[in-house]
Amino acid sequence: MAEVEKILTSRIGTKSSSDIDSAMQNGAYEALIKALTKMTPEQVLNEVKTANLKGRGGAGFPAGIKLSFLPKDKKSIKYLVCNADESEPGTFKDRLLIENDPHRILEGIIIAAYAVNATSGFIYIRGEMASGAKILEKAISQAYERHFLGKNIMGSGLDFDIYLVRGAGAYICGEETALMNSIEGKRGEPRTKPPFPANYGVYGKPSNVNNVETYANIPTIIEKGGSWYSKIGSQDTPGTRLFGLSGHIKKPGIYELKSNVTLRELIYDFGGGILGDKKLKAVIPGGSSVPVLKADEINVTMDIQGLKKVGSMPGSGGVIVLNETVCIVKALLNLITFYERESCGQCTPCREGTHFLRLLIENIEKGEGVEGDCEKILSICKNIMGRTICPLGDAAVMPVESFIKKFRDEFEFHIKEKRCLPETFKMTTIFSE
Amino acid sequence: MALVWIDGKEIVVEKNETLLQAALREGIYIPYYCYHPSLSIVGQCRMCLVKIEGMPKLMTACNTYVPELPKEKKIDGKYDMKVYTRTEEVKEARRGILEFLLLNHPLDCPICDQAGECQLQIYSYEYGNARSDFRFEKLHFPKRVELGEHIVYDAERCIKCTRCIRFCNEITKTQELTLIDRGANTYVDTFEGKKLNNPYSVCTVDICPVGALTFKEFRFKERVWFLQGSNSVCPECSRNCAIRVDTYKGEIMRIVPRFNPEVNNYFMCDFGRLLSERIKNKELRNSPAIKENGAFKVKSEKEFYTTLLSKITRKYNSNEVSVILSGRMTNEEIEAYKVFSLIVFGEVVGEFLYVTGDEDKILIKKEKRANYFGAKTLKMKFTKENEDVTHLIKNKKLVVIIRENVFKGKKEEDIKKNAPSLETVVTFDTFFTETAQLSDFYVPLAGWFEMEGTVINFNGQLQKISKCITPPKGRKPFYDVVSTVLTILKDMDTSDFKSEKTKEIESIKKVLEEFKNREVMNKGFYPWFKEVKNAIPEIKNLSLKDLTSFGIFLKESGNG
Numbered sequence: 001m002a003e004v005e006k007i008l009t010s011r012i013g014t015k016s017s018s019d020i021d022s023a024m025q026n027g028a029y030e031a032l033i034k035a036l037t038k039m040t041p042e043q044v045l046n047e048v049k050t051a052n053l054k055g056r057g058g059a060g061f062p063a064g065i066k067l068s069f070l071p072k073d074k075k076s077i078k079y080l081v082c083n084a085d086e087s088e089p090g091t092f093k094d095r096l097l098i099e100n101d102p103h104r105i106l107e108g109i110i111i112a113a114y115a116v117n118a119t120s121g122f123i124y125i126r127g128e129m130a131s132g133a134k135i136l137e138k139a140i141s142q143a144y145e146r147h148f149l150g151k152n153i154m155g156s157g158l159d160f161d162i163y164l165v166r167g168a169g170a171y172i173c174g175e176e177t178a179l180m181n182s183i184e185g186k187r188g189e190p191r192t193k194p195p196f197p198a199n200y201g202v203y204g205k206p207s208n209v210n211n212v213e214t215y216a217n218i219p220t221i222i223e224k225g226g227s228w229y230s231k232i233g234s235q236d237t238p239g240t241r242l243f244g245l246s247g248h249i250k251k252p253g254i255y256e257l258k259s260n261v262t263l264r265e266l267i268y269d270f271g272g273g274i275l276g277d278k279k280l281k282a283v284i285p286g287g288s289s290v291p292v293l294k295a296d297e298i299n300v301t302m303d304i305q306g307l308k309k310v311g312s313m314p315g316s317g318g319v320i321v322l323n324e325t326v327c328i329v330k331a332l333l334n335l336i337t338f339y340e341r342e343s344c345g346q347c348t349p350c351r352e353g354t355h356f357l358r359l360l361i362e363n364i365e366k367g368e369g370v371e372g373d374c375e376k377i378l379s380i381c382k383n384i385m386g387r388t389i390c391p392l393g394d395a396a397v398m399p400v401e402s403f404i405k406k407f408r409d410e411f412e413f414h415i416k417e418k419r420c421l422p423e424t425f426k427m428t429t430i431f432s433e
Numbered sequence: 434m435a436l437v438w439i440d441g442k443e444i445v446v447e448k449n450e451t452l453l454q455a456a457l458r459e460g461i462y463i464p465y466y467c468y469h470p471s472l473s474i475v476g477q478c479r480m481c482l483v484k485i486e487g488m489p490k491l492m493t494a495c496n497t498y499v500p501e502l503p504k505e506k507k508i509d510g511k512y513d514m515k516v517y518t519r520t521e522e523v524k525e526a527r528r529g530i531l532e533f534l535l536l537n538h539p540l541d542c543p544i545c546d547q548a549g550e551c552q553l554q555i556y557s558y559e560y561g562n563a564r565s566d567f568r569f570e571k572l573h574f575p576k577r578v579e580l581g582e583h584i585v586y587d588a589e590r591c592i593k594c595t596r597c598i599r600f601c602n603e604i605t606k607t608q609e610l611t612l613i614d615r616g617a618n619t620y621v622d623t624f625e626g627k628k629l630n631n632p633y634s635v636c637t638v639d640i641c642p643v644g645a646l647t648f649k650e651f652r653f654k655e656r657v658w659f660l661q662g663s664n665s666v667c668p669e670c671s672r673n674c675a676i677r678v679d680t681y682k683g684e685i686m687r688i689v690p691r692f693n694p695e696v697n698n699y700f701m702c703d704f705g706r707l708l709s710e711r712i713k714n715k716e717l718r719n720s721p722a723i724k725e726n727g728a729f730k731v732k733s734e735k736e737f738y739t740t741l742l743s744k745i746t747r748k749y750n751s752n753e754v755s756v757i758l759s760g761r762m763t764n765e766e767i768e769a770y771k772v773f774s775l776i777v778f779g780e781v782v783g784e785f786l787y788v789t790g791d792e793d794k795i796l797i798k799k800e801k802r803a804n805y806f807g808a809k810t811l812k813m814k815f816t817k818e819n820e821d822v823t824h825l826i827k828n829k830k831l832v833v834i835i836r837e838n839v840f841k842g843k844k845e846e847d848i849k850k851n852a853p854s855l856e857t858v859v860t861f862d863t864f865f866t867e868t869a870q871l872s873d874f875y876v877p878l879a880g881w882f883e884m885e886g887t888v889i890n891f892n893g894q895l896q897k898i899s900k901c902i903t904p905p906k907g908r909k910p911f912y913d914v915v916s917t918v919l920t921i922l923k924d925m926d927t928s929d930f931k932s933e934k935t936k937e938i939e940s941i942k943k944v945l946e947e948f949k950n951r952e953v954m955n956k957g958f959y960p961w962f963k964e965v966k967n968a969i970p971e972i973k974n975l976s977l978k979d980l981t982s983f984g985i986f987l988k989e990s991g992n993g
Contacts (some may be wrong), residue, residue: 170615187612192476192496345593345612345619347477352533355617359569376566383529386490387479 005232007220007240008213009256012100018135020142023103029148031219032107035114036156039222044115048218050226054237056093057083057174057211058287058316059391060304069198070116070206078118079207081183082109082215084125084132085167085174089288089338090318093242094212096254098125098132101216102139106162108215110148111222112208113160121162122202124179127169136164171342175390176209178344189346190390213242233258234303241317243302248275248323259314260306263298267321278323282407286315288335289395291402311402327424328410329365332403336361339396350393353384357400364411367418374404374411435499435513443512446499452516453481453494463518464527464556466642467594468495471698472603478534478594480556482526486515491526494518524560531561537572537617538643539589547644549657553592574620580610581629583649583703584638588620591645597621597637604700605795607631621645633795636700639689650710651687660686663901664982666696666888667705668761668881670792671800673890674701675982678709678882678901685709685882685902693983695894702797712880716865720907721876729875734907738921741874744857745831746777746941753854755829756783757822758813759836760802762911763886763898765961767804767811768968769912770835776922776944784825786837787815798891803881807889810990811968826852833859835911836878838866845871861911877908884910885958887965887980893991895972896984912961919945919954 011017011026020028035044049064070078082105086094097105109121123140125133140162143149151159165183167173173182177191180202201207217239221229230238237259243266246252250272257266263285267273274280280295285302291312300306307313322331340354360377363369381397388394404411410421435446439461446455451474456463466478474496482491486508494516502513509515517523534553542548574588598610598621609629613622623629629637638648660679667674667688675693679686688709690701721737722729732740756778758770774781785808792799800806808815816825822839826832829852840848848855848871858872863880883904889895909917922945952960959977966972971987979985 192474192493194496194498340616343616345614345616346475346595348479348530348533348592351593351617351619352536355572356533356536356567363569380529383526383533387482387526387529389476389479 005240005258006256007232008097008104008216008242009101009254011104012096017100018102018139020103020139020146023101027223028103028219029107029146031222032111032114032148033154035111035222036154036158041115041117044111044222047221047226048112048115051217051221051229052226052238053214053217053221053229054304055211056213056217056241056317058088058289060237060314063210063214066198066210067112067116067208069196070118070208071198074117077120077205078116079202079205080109080113080116080118080121081176081179081202081207081209082121082123082212083174083176083179083209084123084129084136084212085179086129086212086316087126087169087171087174088316088318089335090244090246090284090320091287091316092244092246093254093317095129095132096242097212097216098129099135102136103143104216104219105136105212106139106143106148108218109162110143110153110160111218112210112215114153114156114158116208117158118160118208121160122165122183123162124165124167124173124183126174127167133164133166140164170344171338172344172390172392175392178390179209180207187344189344190392192389234260234301234305236304237314241302241314244318245271245321246318247321248278248326249273249321250275257302259303260301262301262306263293263319266302266319267298271321274321274323276323276325278325280321281324281326282322282328282331284318284320284322284399285312287318288320288338289391289398290315291398292406294406325424327365327420328403328407329361329414329420332400333358333361333365335399335403336396339392343392343396347389347393349384350388350390350396353380353393354396356380357396361400364414367414369411369415369418371415373415374408377404435501436511437499437514437516438509438512439516440518446514448498450498451495452483452497452499452514455499456494456516456518461518463494464560465495466552466592467596469596469599469640469699471700472596472599472640475595475599478530478592480527480530482523482530484517484520484523486517491523527556527560528562531557532565532567534592535561535565536567537574537589538592539571541590544653545590545644546647546652546657547590547641551644552642572617574618575622578622579649580623580646581634583635583707584629585647585649585652586621587645587647588622590643591620592643593619593621594642595621596640596642597646600633600637600640601629601631604636605631605633610637632702632704632793632797633700635703635706636690639699648687650707655681655686663882663899664691665882665898665901666803666890666896667701667708668803668888669702669705669708669801670790670798671760671803671805671891672697672796672798673803673888673894673896674705674796675896675984676701676705680902683902685712691982693896695892695983695986696890696896697796700796702795704797712864717863717908718865718869718875718877719905721874724873724875734917735921737874737876738918739925741859742777742918742922742925744874745833745859747779749831751778751780751782753828753830754778754782754833755825755831756833757825757835757837757839758783758785758808760785760788760800760805760808761836761881762808763804763884763888764807764811764895764965764969765886765958766835766911767808767813768964769915769961771811772944772948773915773918776918776941779940783833784814784816786822786839787818787820789818800891803890804888806891806893806991807887807895810889810987811965823851826855828852828854830854830856831859832857833861834868834872835861836863838862838864838868840868840871841866843867843871861914863908876914878914879904879908879910883908886910887962889987889990891991893987893989894984895980895987895990897977897980909956910958912958913956916954916956916960919948923949923954 053063054060173188178188182188297310340358345351384393444459465481476493476496481494578586638646662677674697675691677691720731788801859874860869860872861876869875882901
């Protein structure tokens with residue numbers, strides 16, 4: 001079992017951890033004070049770059065480099081945006097941080113603001129996270145009271161405000177440009193790039209969007225140094241990650257682990273094995289949008305390189321375990337229905353393609369599939385993949401393509417026999433509709 | 434400025450220009466739906482996908498800008514980008530997009546007004562699949578939705594390119610439209626409580642690439658491939674929007690804006706477009722007529738003009754005469770009027786009505802007569818702004834009115850009361866208006882869409898209008914009327930004019946003599962266009978060939 005290092009969850013579990021007093025007793029805002037009093041903005045930014053902190057939203061883009069895309073001047077308006085619109089199926093890590101340690105997130109955002117001279121920040125929180133929003137709201141007002149937010153923070157000359165924006169529950173608003181549109185009160189539709197957010201973001205001003213977990217890593221990086229951080233765990237995704245275990249697993253929950261933990265360790269050592277001691281059938285290793293893995297593909301590390309070997313990606317860290325009772329066709333139908341509903345409808349391939357895919361998969365599931373349907377599904381996938389404005393199209397296609405390719409026999413069985421595999425129970429689903 | 438290799442051709446792409454714009458400019462066609470030159474770029478339809486060397490994915494040409502590469506990084510030593518628009522991958526992508534667009538699109542082309550000019554049809558034919566694998570029920574959406582007074586929307590036909598939405602957001606800035614719902618259920622609707630009734634609403638129909646938005650007045654009127662289009666300009670204000678008049682068997686079916694970057698770009702206002710509806714069912718007469726005992730009697734051309742000329746030529750002092758002219762006259766008609774006036778009154782008399790109204794910052798101009806600036810350029814006199822016409826006819830004995838309905842809503846008694854001295858009223862107009870009905874002599878003229886001519890807009894752009902429909906023989910442009918008058922006068926015994934002043938007869942003879950060898954004696958537009966050229970130094974050497982469909986800019990005319 002890999003050694004457990006707690007960076008993100010160190011305060012979680014302590015008494016009233018979301019309150020500023022108890023959080024500060026456990027070290028909250030110490031990194032901010034260090035940055036403001038002992039470091040220049042350039043030094044702060046360099047530490048983040050040295051740490052090689054990768055974005056935790058799913059794409060894994062280096063956060064320090066992304067921050068440095070913002071214009072360097074001190075006068076122009078710049079916005080930092082914290083993406084708390086966590087809605088990827090199988091992913092619930094940000095919620096844990098928001099509800100239990102909001103000050104770690106705020107501290108990370110304020111440090112980043114100092115590093116790039118940002119004027120204001122937005123936390124865009126998913127509409128359904130009502131209690132999370134309340135907790136964050138309280139945390140923000142406490143941070144104002146302690147002068148960690150507002151004008152001339154801690155006498156450093158930094159003016160920075162944070163606004164909490166509640167979404168309305170659209171998955172697409174987790175895409176950074178759709179999120180920015182939503183903040184502006186517009187339809188949650190991704191924008192075409194260019195222009196990129198670093199030049200033209202919220203209200204047309206240079207903006208930087210990062211995930212909750214990404215920001216939550218920054219205080220520790222400042223506290224212990226970028227090079228210390230960069231040596232933890234895997235080289236391509238340093239630091240620890242919050243893995244969310246769900247599905248047919250004995251001990252579901254959030255696990256903070258180094259990213260070089262293997263998927264097998266995650267499932268069997270930390271998760272306690274498969275529910276009902278059944279056979280493992282498949283694992284979705286990084287939220288619903290990444291390609292699925294078969295039971296014999298779990299001896300890989302949970303970093304970019306490791307998952308690449310089996311054709312998948314770490315994504316958002318949401319690990320969904322499916323045991324042998326799952327009808328893979330029904331599971332895929334569940335997923336594609338989600339993407340069909342969540343497509344914003346803006347661009348053609350995603351709008352029409354996800355609809356077509358759902359109809360075909362639904363038909364197979366209902367026992368009305370015909371020979372050639374799998375080929376048709378794959379050809380539709382090809383026409384969506386890489387042809388859309390935002391990654392939602394790709395996100396919809398990756399599970400579909402991988403499900404069909406890896407479980408082709410089961411799909412063909414469905415088409416031919418017009419029923420599920422005998423060992424699966426029709427009533428079992430991974431997510432309820 | 435970047436050099437781009439595209440399908441073996443070299444093209445230059447400017448810094449602020451996208452790949453699609455440059456390609457289209459250079460005649461390399463890349464299909465597109467959501468892109469429109471006057472609207473913002475959204476890259477939604479994904480039809481313009483092309484292969485760019487070095488890029489892992491296909492890219493949309495509509496939002497690809499081409500940065501200049503440093504010298505050592507240039508492709509093949511000189512190119513900043515290499516683009517392929519006809520590879521198998523690109524063709525496959527286009528087939529894919531068209532398959533998607535047709536999934537839920539009803540194939541009701543036989544009864545769709547857009548059929549024949551539908552981009553979905555055109556691209557499906559050119560780039561699409563011959564068959565569909567979609568064996569499911571198509572999604573159903575609202576149909577026949579009246580988004581506005583003139584607009585009917587069919588959400589099933591809609592491909593969600595959002596051009597109409599962007600038009601209302603960016604051009605008219607009235608923001609009536611939005612997308613409703615998400616995913617495959619997306620469709621366009623007005624915001625609650627709003628209607629698509631802005632002054633340019635029908636332009637959304639023009640820019641709709643499919644049959645989703647249709648123009649109520651044109652719905653189910655005629656198949657577009659039977660229409661005959663002629664270039665003209667809109668006569669409703671001094672903007673002179675370039676238009677195409679679509680006719681079928683001599684009837685105007687619709688008016689659509691025609692691209693003219695110097696004047697109106699791609700758009701026109703609904704008021705101008707609806708002229709085609711307003712001129713329907715108006716009373717028309719096809720021969721000149723004289724009022725005898727309260728009723729109009731149709732006369733032969735010769736008899737009519739002989740009677741008219743002997744009644745009005747040199748009979749009155751200039752303070753007893755009022756000639757009311759109209760900015761609806763083309764330059765040629767104005768030049769012809771000058772000759773007419775010289776003969777009949779011995780000098781150029783008459784005033785143009787200066788009619789103004791509302792204007793906006795988009796297209797609609799204040800001057801409500803198309804050729805207001807043409808008349809100005811030709812140095813004609815004007816009344817005061819929106820001056821009441823009773824002023825003009827007070828104490829007059831003869832009133833001649835050309836192309837204006839000055840007695841609109843007036844009765845004979847009113848006119849008598851204002852001008853008890855009035856002896857003769859002569860009206861030249863297309864329609865048998867109230868004014869025509871109250872006059873003693875009425876000459877029907879060819880309408881705006883029934884004649885050739887040139888006009889000058891507020892900015893000094895000279896454009897040509899053309900004979901979109903052929904009027905009956907008896908209705909002529911005013912310049913043809915003058916040509917006829919000249920011909921008749923030539924054969925007339927000038928003593929018919931019953932003028933004792935021999936000096937004046939001599940002067941008429943002189944005018945006639947001057948014009949005897951001029952081409953204007955022959956009827957038609959071209960000789961009078963020459964007269965216009967002689968009158969405007971700037972276009973002295975202009976040949977009609979040089980007059981492109983955009984017209985020509987005159988520095989000295991217009992507001993500058």
